[in-house]
Each structure stands twice: as structure tokens, then as C-alpha cells.
Amino acid sequence: xxxxxFAGALALGTMMVMPLAAQAQEEETAVIGVSIPAATHGWAxxxxxxxxxxxxxxxxxxxxxxxxxxxxxxxxxxxxxxxxMMATRNIDALVVLPFESxxxxxxxxxxxxxxxxxxxxxxxxxxxxIEDLYVAGDNPGFGRVAGEYFVENMPDxxxxxxxxxIPTTIDNERVEAFEAAIEGSGIEVLGMEHGNWNRDDSFExxxxxxxxxxxxxxxxxxxxxxxxxxxEAIAQAGREDEMWVLGGAGMKEMIQRVMDGDEQVPANxxxxxxxxxxxxxxxxxxxxxxxxxxxxxIIGSVLITQDNAEQYYFPDSPF
Amino acid sequence: xxxxxFAGALALGTMMVMPLAAQAQEEETAVIGVSIPAATHGWAxxxxxxxxxxxxxxxxxxxxxxxxxxxxxxxxxxxxxxxxMMATRNIDALVVLPFESxxxxxxxxxxxxxxxxxxxxxxxxxxxxIEDLYVAGDNPGFGRVAGEYFVENMPDxxxxxxxxxIPTTIDNERVEAFEAAIEGSGIEVLGMEHGNWNRDDSFExxxxxxxxxxxxxxxxxxxxxxxxxxxEAIAQAGREDEMWVLGGAGMKEMIQRVMDGDEQVPANxxxxxxxxxxxxxxxxxxxxxxxxxxxxxIIGSVLITQDNAEQYYFPDSPF
Numbered sequence: 288x289x290x291x292x293f294a295g296a297l298a299l300g301t302m303m304v305m306p307l308a309a310q311a312q313e314e315e316t317a318v319i320g321v322s323i324p325a326a327t328h329g330w331a332x333x334x335x336x337x338x339x340x341x342x343x344x345x346x347x348x349x350x351x352x353x354x355x356x357x358x359x360x361x362x363x364x365x366x367x368x369x370x371x372m373m374a375t376r377n378i379d380a381l382v383v384l385p386f387e388s389x390x391x392x393x394x395x396x397x398x399x400x401x402x403x404x405x406x407x408x409x410x411x412x413x414x415x416x417i418e419d420l421y422v423a424g425d426n427p428g429f430g431r432v433a434g435e436y437f438v439e440n441m442p443d444x445x446x447x448x449x450x451x452x453i454p455t456t457i458d459n460e461r462v463e464a465f466e467a468a469i470e471g472s473g474i475e476v477l478g479m480e481h482g483n484w485n486r487d488d489s490f491e492x493x494x495x496x497x498x499x500x501x502x503x504x505x506x507x508x509x510x511x512x513x514x515x516x517x518x519e520a521i522a523q524a525g526r527e528d529e530m531w532v533l534g535g536a537g538m539k540e541m542i543q544r545v546m547d548g549d550e551q552v553p554a555n556x557x558x559x560x561x562x563x564x565x566x567x568x569x570x571x572x573x574x575x576x577x578x579x580x581x582x583x584x585i586i587g588s589v590l591i592t593q594d595n596a597e598q599y600y601f602p603d604s605p606f
Numbered sequence: 607x608x609x610x611x612f613a614g615a616l617a618l619g620t621m622m623v624m625p626l627a628a629q630a631q632e633e634e635t636a637v638i639g640v641s642i643p644a645a646t647h648g649w650a651x652x653x654x655x656x657x658x659x660x661x662x663x664x665x666x667x668x669x670x671x672x673x674x675x676x677x678x679x680x681x682x683x684x685x686x687x688x689x690x691m692m693a694t695r696n697i698d699a700l701v702v703l704p705f706e707s708x709x710x711x712x713x714x715x716x717x718x719x720x721x722x723x724x725x726x727x728x729x730x731x732x733x734x735x736i737e738d739l740y741v742a743g744d745n746p747g748f749g750r751v752a753g754e755y756f757v758e759n760m761p762d763x764x765x766x767x768x769x770x771x772i773p774t775t776i777d778n779e780r781v782e783a784f785e786a787a788i789e790g791s792g793i794e795v796l797g798m799e800h801g802n803w804n805r806d807d808s809f810e811x812x813x814x815x816x817x818x819x820x821x822x823x824x825x826x827x828x829x830x831x832x833x834x835x836x837x838e839a840i841a842q843a844g845r846e847d848e849m850w851v852l853g854g855a856g857m858k859e860m861i862q863r864v865m866d867g868d869e870q871v872p873a874n875x876x877x878x879x880x881x882x883x884x885x886x887x888x889x890x891x892x893x894x895x896x897x898x899x900x901x902x903x904i905i906g907s908v909l910i911t912q913d914n915a916e917q918y919y920f921p922d923s924p925f
Contacts, residue, residue, distance in 0.1 A: 341897060348667070425901060557898065564897035577920065578660060578883035579876065582744060582906035586898050601896065 317379040317574040318353045320372035321567060322365055323408075324386045325358035329512065330536055333560035333606025334384065341564035345571050352571055362386040366394045373398060380404035382570050384563060388413045404573055408566045419573075419581040422566040424558045429588040430461035432556050433507055433533055434468025436590060440553075444473025445504035448496045450482035450489050450513045461509060477503065482513040489516030497524045505531050511538035511555070518551070527551055536560075537591065537599050538606055546596040555591040557599065560606060562586045636698040636893040637672045639691035640886060641684055642727075643705050644677035648831065649855055652879030652925025653703065660883035664890050671890055681705040685713045692717060699723035701889050703882060707732045723892055727885045738892075738900040741885040743877045748907040749780035751875050752826055752852055753787025755909055759872075763792025764823035767815045769801035769808050769832045780828060796822065801832040808835030816843045824850050830857035830874070837870070846870055855879075856910065856918050857925055865915040874910040876918065879925060881905045 321342065326332040335358060342354045355376050359365035365386045372378045381398050385391035385407065392413040399405045399417050407418040437447065449465075452458040462479075469476075477500050482489030489508065496503065497520060506521075508514035514534030521527055534541055535556040544552040569580040591599050640661065645651040654677060661673045674695050678684035684705045691697045700717050704710035704726065711732040718724045718736050726737040756766065768784075771777040781798075788795075796819050801808030808827065815822065816839060825840075827833035833853030840846055853860055854875040863871040888899045910918050 337896070341895070344895065419906070428901075559898045561897050564895070565891075565899060568891055568895065568897055572884075572887055576660070576663060576883070576887065577656070577917075578880050578887055579878045579905050579908070580884060581908055582747075582904050584903040585901050587738070587901035589898070589900055 316351045316353050318355065318376055319380045319382060319567070319570055319574075320355045320357070320369070320376065320378035321382045321563075322357045322359065322368050322372070323384045323563065324365070325360045328605050330558075330560050330606055333537075333601070333604050334563050336601065336604040336606065337561040337564040338567065341567045345567065349571060349575050352574060354567075359386060362390040365391060369394050369398060373401065373403075378403060380406065380570050380573065382406040382408065382563070382566050384408040385410045385412065392417070404570065406566050406570045408563055420566070420569060421583045422562055422569070423583075423585055424562060425585045425588050426457050426460040427464040428585075429535060429556055429558050430464030430466075430509075431468045432588050432590050433461075433509065433535060434465040436533060436554055436556070437469055437474055437505065437507065438472045441472070441474055441504065444475065446475050446477050446500065446502055447505045447507060448477050448493075448500065448503055449479040449507045450492055450509055450517060451479060452481070452484040452510060452513075454481060465507065465509075482508070482510075482516065484510050484512055486512050486516040486519075489513035490520050491516075493517040493520035494524075497521065497526065503530045505533070508532050508534045510534055511536050511541045514538075514541060514552070521551075535588075539600060539602065539604060542591065542596050542600045545591055545593055546600060548593050553592070555596075555599075557587075557589045557591060559586060559599075561601075635670045635672050637674065637695055638699045638701060638886070638889055638893075639674045639676070639688070639695065639697035640701045640882075641676045641678065641687050641691070642703045642882065643684070644679045647924050649877075649879050649925055652856075652920070652923050653882050655920065655923040655925070656880040656883040657886065660886045664886065668890060668894050671893060673886075678705060681709040684710060688713050688717060692720065692722075697722060699725065699889050699892065701725040701727065701882070701885050703727040704729045704731065711736070723889065725885050725889045727882055739885070739888060740902045741881055741888070742902075742904055743881060744904045744907050745776050745779040746783040747904075748854060748875055748877050749783030749785075749828075750787045751907050751909050752780075752828065752854065753784040755852060755873055755875070756788055756793055756824065756826065757791045760791070760793055760823065763794065765794050765796050765819065765821055766824045766826060767796050767812075767819065767822055768798040768826045769811055769828055769836060770798060771800070771803040771829060771832075773800060784826065784828075801827070801829075801835065803829050803831055805831050805835040805838075808832035809839050810835075812836040812839035813843075816840065816845065822849045824852070827851050827853045829853055830855050830860045833857075833860060833871070840870075854907075858919060858921065858923060861910065861915050861919045864910055864912055865919060867912050872911070874915075874918075876906075876908045876910060878905065878918075879923075880920075 324331055326335055357368035359368050396417050405418040406420040408422045478496050480492045482492045506517055508517045511534040514532050531551055531553055536558045541555050545555055572580050643650055645654055676687035678687050715736050724737040725739040727741045797815050799811045801811045825836050827836045830853040833851050850870055850872055855877045860874050864874055891899050
């Protein structure tokens with residue numbers, strides 16, 4: 288009884304002396320804008336799926352958060368999406384995966400200069416230290432984890448071929464870490480060519496490998512789109528039983544094969560489009576908790592095998 | 607009506623065909639163990655406060671998560687705390703801030719080998735790639751942000767003295783980044799000595815600086831405990847009006863002075879003990895969401911001024 292009475296008195300007192308700013312904060316809803324490239328398939332399609340799924344989960348979990356999601360088909364549209372979010376929705380935070388670094392740097396910097404929280408995902412801006420939080424994948428880790436898988440699964444060495452992506456820093460970091468991981472293992476890289484993260488290019492590169500090398504034990508396709516092209520070339524050559532293929536990024540058709548125990552596709556390495564979800568979750572925490580979430584989060588590349596494939600399989604995602 | 611009927615049928619169908627594993631997952635509660643050094647004051651005291659506060663918030667937010675918190679007063683006790691968590695609480699994940707790296711590496715590795723999720727905070731283990739997630743502070747950023755504050759607030763240059771921590775990699779990284787940030791600014795470092803993150807040592811170092819240098823415009827104390835010692839020496843010399851002091855880490859007495867607009871303590875730089883809360887939040891997300899949370903999160907060091915000090919002030923924390 289006493290306690291109850293005291294609580295009532297306290298509540299009244301608090302109401303009366305509460306400054307205006309604190310009152311506003313109690314009722315305030317934070318608005319988080321999310322601006323990403325549009326896509327219906329591939330990695331970007333998965334990224335769109337996970338952005339929407341995370342926003343739905345967070346709108347249910349946190350009453351005082353609202354979200355605005357914009358998907359842009361070119362950098363110019365992304366710039367005007369962001370300007371719209373500022374002008375008409377008065378966002379408190381922006382989570383942005385830049386279509387391209389250069390054209391987005393100025394507009395995102397202006398958002399920051401207005402005092403808004405800024406989270407940048409995957410592709411960095413052209414200038415450092417604009418954003419509060421940067422979330423990105425781990426390219427050296429992607430190559431290292433793949434290399435370690437080859438070493439563990441080829442204890443007596445063997446012959447492999449490698450498909451590389453588009454010549455970029457990203458691709459160099461992945462390949463260098465892969466090479467470091469297999470060094471001294473007795474694994475011989477017969478050939479290494481650029482499949483440019485493209486199915487058709489990779490189909491042709493793999494056809495060339497198959498015609499040149501009579502004995503190939505395994506393929507590091509280093510990306511699931513390249514793996515699709517390589518697998519098609521292997522199938523057409525009728526050499527499915529000779530070699531296994533390790534792709535990467537977690538395309539659901541590949542994860543399905545890993546889950547099913549397909550010996551030709553025994554594993555995968557993550558470079559998860561769901562990292563957009565991590566970025567949105569952390570941005571939300573800035574408004575609903577006291578924990579610090581500024582800084583740089585490099586999402587690890589994880590090995591997927593039959594044991595853990597289920598948790599990386601998203602049947603409703605296009606990717 | 608049709609839709610409703612369909613939904614009912616679907617629900618029943620789902621119930622009947624749901625495999626046992628999925629059923630178990632629905633009801634399953636994940637148990638997260640948190641093992642940290644004990645403390646009643648200082649940075650570790652703040653870390654204990656934020657660990658408890660975050661666990662309370664998460665237990666309220668997520669019904670299917672349970673937490674076990676252990677605080678150890680030496681590395682041996684921490685090892686047995688972790689062994690207890692495994693043996694008697696069957697934890698699904700461990701969040702650990704190691705007392706020391708060496709004695710904790712083996713025990714934490716055994717937790718990982720049992721298939722549990724492992725998050726390591728602040729102090730790394732002696733061996734790489736054991737943990738799923740590593741959360742730590744940004745030492746170069748801590749020095750850079752401090753240096754940038756000096757440059758911005760001493761546009762015409764000036765004389766400063768610097769207190770360093772215990773000779774360690776951490777201290778070197780901080781000081782090197784500070785020096786890089788003030789390079790070419792016209793700021794002259796009159797003296798730089800080790801105060802060893804200790805109030806008494808810093809009091810003596812500052813007394814020595816004060817007797818040697820008749821004109822000091824500002825002090826980079828580089829840590830709030832060292833700032834307390836330096837401020838006491840300045841007060842005893844009666845030179846409070848001559849120089850301002852920048853500490854760091856966000857001790858609440860210092861944040862209070864920043865909030866109050868104290869000209870002698872105009873700012874602070876975070877190295878937040880609340881990073882333990884970030885680590886616990888991310889570990890929780892591994893069990894309640896599909897977003898990837900493995901990897902390495904370096905929590906940024908943020909400048910605190912009168913404008914934003916309130917959000918870094920935790921009156922109930924001992925730190």
C-alpha cells in the first residue's frame with residue numbers, strides 16, 4: 288500500500304518536473320531511412336530481401352522506430368531518394384549501401400552534416416570518416432576460409448583451377464588470402480583466370496580449363512554465379528564425378544545442394560547479403576539502447592557445410 | 607472467409623508435418639554466458655554496470671533468451687566460471703572479456719570446440735580465429751579524435767603536454783595516431799611522459815611538467831584517471847585558468863563537467879566500457895534473428911562535447 292502510494296506520488300512528481308526535452312524523448316519516434324540499389328535477383332536481390340525482412344522484424348520489436356525503405360535503379364535516383372528522405376520524412380538516421388562511391392559521397396556527407404546518424408554498408412564512400420558506422424564483408428577472410436577448406440579436404444594435395452572475379456582490390460584481397468592459405472599444402476593451381484563474377488564468362492573459362500587439363504580434382508569458383516557457369520561446363524563435358532566446386536556468397540540453390548549432401552557442391556563460404564540486416568539492427572540499437580554502435584564492423588566469412596547449411600538457407604529470398 | 611479457412615488448414619498442416627527439430631527450435635531457450643572481470647570502480651566497474659543493464663534489457667525484450675553472468679577476481683576464477691557455465695548451465699554462447707589473454711585462450715577454445723558461439727571482448731586471445739565475434743575499442747581512433755580536437759581548438763597552435771599510459775601496443779597506437787593528427791598544426795608538445803593510466807603517477811608527472819614549463823595551453827591526459835591526477839596537480843599549482851585538459855574513456859565525473867560547460871574540461875573521447883553491451887546485443891541477435899553477426903567490430907572512439915554529453919552520462923554507473 289505504502290509503496291503503491293509512493294509510486295503514484297512519484298509518477299505525478301515526475302510528470303510535473305519533467306523538462307520538455309525529456310517529455311519529447313519519451314514519445315519520440317525515430318525514423319530510419321534505408322537506401323539500397325534495387326534488384327530482383329542475385330546478391331542484390333538477397334540484400335533487398337534481408338533489408339525488408341529486418342525492417343519488418345524491427346517494426347514489430349520496437350514501437351518507437353519507423354522505417355523508410357527506398358530502392359534505386361541508378362546512382363542519380365539514389366541521391367534523390369536520400370534527398371527526399373531528408374526533405375519529406377525528416378529521417379534521424381540513414382542506412383545506405385551506395386550504388387557507386389563517388390556520386391553518393393557528397394549527398395551522404397550532407398546528411399551527416401545535418402546531424403543525422405549515418406551507416407554505410409558494403410561499398411565505402413570516397414572520403415573517410417563521414418559515417419558513424421561502416422558494415423562490410425571480409426574479403427581476405429573469404430579467400431582464407433576457402434583456402435583452408437581446400438587444404439583440409441585435399442590432405443594429399445591435388446590439382447585445382449581457380450576462377451577470379453572482375454580485376455579489383457576486392458578480388459586481389461580474396462585471391463591473395465586464398466593463395467596464402469594453400470601455400471605449402473601440395474595443392475597445385477593449374478590455371479587461374481578471370482570469370483568476372485559472370486556465369487557466361489565463367490562457363491567459357493571453365494570450358495577452356497577442361498580442354499587444357501585432363502586431371503582436375505577441384506575448382507575454386509570463388510563466387511556462386513561463377514560456380515553456376517563452371518558447373519554447366521563440367522556437366523557438358525561429362526566430368527561431374529571428377530571434381531568438386533567451391534563457390535561463395537550463399538546463393539540458395541548452392542546452399543540447397545550443400546544441405547542435400549551433394550558431393551559436387553560440398554560447401555560454401557558466406558559473403559552475406561544479409562549484412563544489410565546487421566547494419567539496420569545496429570542502427571536501431573543506437574535509438575533503443577545505450578550500447579555504442581559507431582565504428583567498423585567487418586562481417587566474417589563463414590564456412591557452410593552440410594552441418595550448418597540450414598541456418599544459411601532462406602527459401603523466400605530470390606538469392 | 608476463404609482466406610481464413612485456408613490459413614486454418616495451413617496452420618494445422620504445418621503443425622502436423624513440422625519435424626521435431628523445428629518444434630524444438632520454436633520452444634528452445636538459448637542460454638548466453640557472460641564472463642567478465644569483477645570491479646566496483648573505474649572502467650571495469652562501468653563495464654560491469656553495462657553488462658548487467660544490457661542483460662536486464664535483453665531478458666525483457668527476448669523471451670527465449672536466458673543469461674548467466676559471472677564476475678571473476680582473477681584469471682583462475684574466470685577459467686572455472688567458464689567451466690561451470692559449460693558443465694552446469696549448458697550455455698549456447700559465451701561472451702568473455704578475458705582477464706588475461708594467455709590463461710583464458712585454452713579454456714575459451716574448448717568452449718568453441720564444443721560447438722558453442724564465442725564472443726571475445728576488448729582483450730584478444732593469444733591465438734587468432736578462435737572466436738566467432740570480436741568486439742574491441744579503436745585505439746588509433748582514440749588518438750586521432752583527440753588530436754583532431756586539439757587542432758580544431760588551437761587554430762593558432764600552442765604549447766601542450768601529454769601523459770601516456772603504461773608502455774604497451776595500445777598506448778603506442780593511441781599516441782602515434784595523436785601525433786599524426788596534430789602534425790603541421792603549429793601545436794608544440796613540450797613534454798610527453800608515462801602516467802601509466804594511474805592517478806598518482808599522473809599527479810607527479812604533471813607536477814613536474816608544471817615546474818618545468820611556465821606556459822602550457824592544454825594537456826592531453828589521454829585517459830580520465832590520468833586527467834584526475836593532472837587536474838589535481840594543476841589545482842595545487844593554482845594554474846586552473848591557464849590550460850584545459852582532455853582525458854578519455856568517458857568517466858561520469860568528467861562527462862558531468864563537459865555537460866556543465868566546464869572550460870577546464872571541455873570535451874572527452876570515448877573508449878566505452880559499454881562495448882560489453884554491444885557484444886551481448888550482437889550475440890543475442892545470433893539467436894533471435896537471421897542477420898550475420900560473426901566477424902570483428904571495432905567500436906569507434908567518439909568526441910564528446912557539451913552538445914552530445916548527455917547521451918554518454920550514466921548516473922547509476924560507478925564509472
